[in-house]
Amino acid sequence: MKNLTLLTAALQLFIGSFVLADEEENKIREAMPAKPTAKPKKTKKVLVYSKPSGFKHGSIPTGIKGLRIMAEKTKAFEATFTLETTEFTKEGLAKYDMIIFNNCTHVQKAFTEQIQRDAILGFIKSGKAFAGFHSASDGGMPQWQEYTDMIGGCFAGHPWNAGGKWPFFVEDAKHPVNKAFKQKEFSFSDEIYQYKGYDRSKLRILIGLDSVKSGKKGNSKTNDYPVSWVRSYGKGRIFYSNFGHNKATWWTPFMLQHFLDGIQWALGDLDGPSKSIPQTKNSI
Secondary structure, three states: OHHHHHHHHHHHHHHHHHHHHHHHHHHHHHHOOOOOOOOOOOOOEEEEEOOOOOOOOOOHHHHHHHHHHHHHHHOOOEEEEEOOOOOOOHHHHOOOOEEEEEOOOOHHHHOOOHHHHHHHHHHHHOOOEEEEEHHHHOOOOOOOHHHHHHHOOEEOOOOEOOOOEEEEEEOOOOOHHHOOOOOOEEEEEOOEOOEEOOOHHHOEEEEEEOHHHHOOOOOOOOOOOEEEEEEEEOOEEEEEEOOOOOHHHHHOHHHHHHHHHHHHHHOOOOOOOOOOOOOOOOOO
C-alpha cells in the first residue's frame, strides 16, 4: 500500500510538471506577436546557445521555449538550439546568420580555446548578428576581455532584485526596436544589472533604469544604468537586453515584441541607427 501511495504521488508530480509546462507554453504562444515586424529578406538561421557555466537561471528553459515559439509563430528566423560548444568554429558557424546567447553565465569558462573565441567574434565582425539575453553579459572580463568589449558590459551585481518592480524609461522613442513601448516610462518586475567595462559611447542605449526613482544606488557615478541596447561591431550588429531573469518576462507581450524587434534589427531586417546618444535621464 505504501509503495502504491508513493507511485501515485510520483505519477501526480510527473503529470503536474507536464501541465505546468503546457500552461507556460500556452502563455508564451498567446503573448507572442503573430508575425514579424518586417518580412525577412531571406530565410535567417539562428544558433541559440543556452548552457550556463556559472549560476543556472530557472528561466533558461522558458527562454528556449520563447525563442522556439517566436521562430515557429512569426517565421522571422529558423532556430537551432544547443547546449554544446562544438558548433562554435569558423566552419560550424558558417551556416548561420546569428548567434543568440540565452542566459548563459560565464561564457569565458565555456569557450576557453582561442580558436572558438576568434570564431565567435570573427563571425559577428564579418557582418553577421548576435543577440544576448540577461546573463549573457555575466561573463567575459578579465579572462575574455574581448567578449565584454563586444557585448557592451560585464555584470557587476544586481542591486535591483528579481522580486522588485522597477522604473524604466525609453531613451530612444523613435528607434524601431522600441516600437513595443507605448509610453516613455514604465514599471516592470525583473532583475537588473549594474556593469563594469561599460562604455556608453560605443552603444545606442534603448531602455534605461531610473535609478533615482528606484531608491537604490549602484556603481555608476552618473546614474547610468542601461537595460537594452544595440550596437555595430565590425560589419555586424548586436542586440542585448538585460531583461529575461524572470520567467514571466517571456510571456509578457511588449517584452516579446521588443525581443523580436531586437533580433530582427540585428539580422538586418529592421533599419535603425546604432550610433551612441547622450544620456537622457538622471545624468549628473
